Amino acid sequence: MKTPFVTKAQLDKITASYPTPFHLYDEKGMRKNARDSYAAFSWNPGFQEYFAVKATPNPAILKLLKEEGCGADCSSLVELMLAERCGFKGPQIMFSSNNTLAEEYQLADKLGAIINLDDLTHVEFLEESIGHIPETIFCRYNPGGVFTLGEGKDGLQVMDTPGEAKYGMTRPQLAEAFRLLKAKGARYFGIHAFLASNTISNDYYPELAGILFQLAAELKAETGCDIRYINLSGGIGVPYRPEEEANDIAVIGAGVRRKFEEILVPAGMGHVALCSELGRFMTAPYGCLVTKVLHFKHIYKEYAGVDACAADLMRPAVYGAYHHITVSGKEDAPCCRKVDVTGSLCENCDKFAVDRMLPELERGDLLVIHDTGAHGHAMGYNYNGKLRSAELLLREDGSVSLIRRAETPEDYFATAIWQ
Numbered sequence: 001m002k003t004p005f006v007t008k009a010q011l012d013k014i015t016a017s018y019p020t021p022f023h024l025y026d027e028k029g030m031r032k033n034a035r036d037s038y039a040a041f042s043w044n045p046g047f048q049e050y051f052a053v054k055a056t057p058n059p060a061i062l063k064l065l066k067e068e069g070c071g072a073d074c075s076s077l078v079e080l081m082l083a084e085r086c087g088f089k090g091p092q093i094m095f096s097s098n099n100t101l102a103e104e105y106q107l108a109d110k111l112g113a114i115i116n117l118d119d120l121t122h123v124e125f126l127e128e129s130i131g132h133i134p135e136t137i138f139c140r141y142n143p144g145g146v147f148t149l150g151e152g153k154d155g156l157q158v159m160d161t162p163g164e165a166k167y168g169m170t171r172p173q174l175a176e177a178f179r180l181l182k183a184k185g186a187r188y189f190g191i192h193a194f195l196a197s198n199t200i201s202n203d204y205y206p207e208l209a210g211i212l213f214q215l216a217a218e219l220k221a222e223t224g225c226d227i228r229y230i231n232l233s234g235g236i237g238v239p240y241r242p243e244e245e246a247n248d249i250a251v252i253g254a255g256v257r258r259k260f261e262e263i264l265v266p267a268g269m270g271h272v273a274l275c276s277e278l279g280r281f282m283t284a285p286y287g288c289l290v291t292k293v294l295h296f297k298h299i300y301k302e303y304a305g306v307d308a309c310a311a312d313l314m315r316p317a318v319y320g321a322y323h324h325i326t327v328s329g330k331e332d333a334p335c336c337r338k339v340d341v342t343g344s345l346c347e348n349c350d351k352f353a354v355d356r357m358l359p360e361l362e363r364g365d366l367l368v369i370h371d372t373g374a375h376g377h378a379m380g381y382n383y384n385g386k387l388r389s390a391e392l393l394l395r396e397d398g399s400v401s402l403i404r405r406a407e408t409p410e411d412y413f414a415t416a417i418w419q
């Protein structure tokens with residue numbers, strides 16, 4: 001069972017001041033999770049989480065995570081600008097981009113961000129763009145093929161296909177990039193890889209760590225490069241479905257530690273600092289989309305129409321992603337009605353749920369669409385003239401702050417050239 005982090009009494013109070021729909025974030029949950037994540041890796045002295053800005057690019061959220069010790073993982077010019085405006089400085093910013101623009105490398109360099117190269121050809125492109133090679137540089141690895149985890153009697157836990165992914169360098173390219181970068185003056189090296197997304201498994205990070213630690217030991221021997229950092233990137237998932245079990249970051253941290261002690265310490269690399277670029281895991285469960293039931297429609301199926309639409313949360317429409325829905329105040333009521341929960345876009349994929357069993361609904365009910373704290377508001381768009389919703393932060397003391405206002409028609413019209 002999934003319980004919302006906000007009660008009906010709280011929501012009634014919030015909706016008296018802020019019209020639905022809106023994304024609501026839970027400061028308490030987010031801070032606790034960030035602390036637990038740091039605690040899980042406290043055995044590694046240099047550990048640094050770089051929050052993947054793309055997941056929740058709101059200044060209030062970024063500052064909150066910064067207070068918990070997080071850096072910012074950026075992959076575009078504007079994300080770099082946002083990180084700077086939020087007060088992230090120098091190596092608190094990781095720039096993990098692909099298909100990168102020269103201006104992006106220039107700003108990353110100007111800010112003193114750590115640059116993570118996605119391709120061998122970017123060694124020269126970076127040098128052309130910024131006029132030198134930074135002292136510290138990371139490279140992204142792609143082992144190709146298919147990445148699987150946990151094949152056994154319990155079935156497959158994780159499967160993803162790095163061989164189909166546009167990111168990173170092959171093993172020979174990685175060695176060549178390190179040699180080239182070293183020849184051009186780089187002194188400290190990092191290795192990065194992201195092999196599977198939204199993994200519901202405590203084994204993903206340890207498995208990835210094993211691969212990267214082994215690779216680091218080999219590359220050190222082959223190239224003589226001083227490898228100081230290993231970036232495990234993102235990919236730790238969250239249980240969107242009520243029957244899924246949440247990852248345990250303490251177990252994940254301990255699993256990575258075992259690999260570290262098994263592989264890196266004997267290779268004389270016990271000083272290596274780990275980093276992560278978690279996005280979804282840091283914020284997804286600590287956000288929800290609150291929307292009001294507007295209409296019921298009975299045709300060949302039963303529909304409940306709400307005041308949010310895919311422009312507020314596109315994951316269900318685009319990926320068929322599951323987001324759990326509870327009805328505020330009816331959390332314990334029997335789920336006896338099968339409905340499609342729809343937005344109002346002129347697109348039939350604009351459904352937050354299909355054939356979902358929900359309690360008896362009434363017009364005016366507030367639906368809580370769970371786990372929208374990452375890639376929720378962030379992926380919003382303006383199709384059909386829909387305006388992006390507000391973002392609110394439920395503070396630890398129970399008060400609520402508006403952390404992004406809803407768009408107005410003037411925002412929508414602002415970029416048009418009126419002739």
Ligand SMILES: *Cc1c(COP(=O)(O)O)cnc(C)c1O
Binds near residue numbers: 055075280
């Ligand atoms: C998206 C992304 C992340 C975050 O991934 P999550 O699965 O949300 O943790 C981290 N690093 C890079 C380079 C990314 O593109």
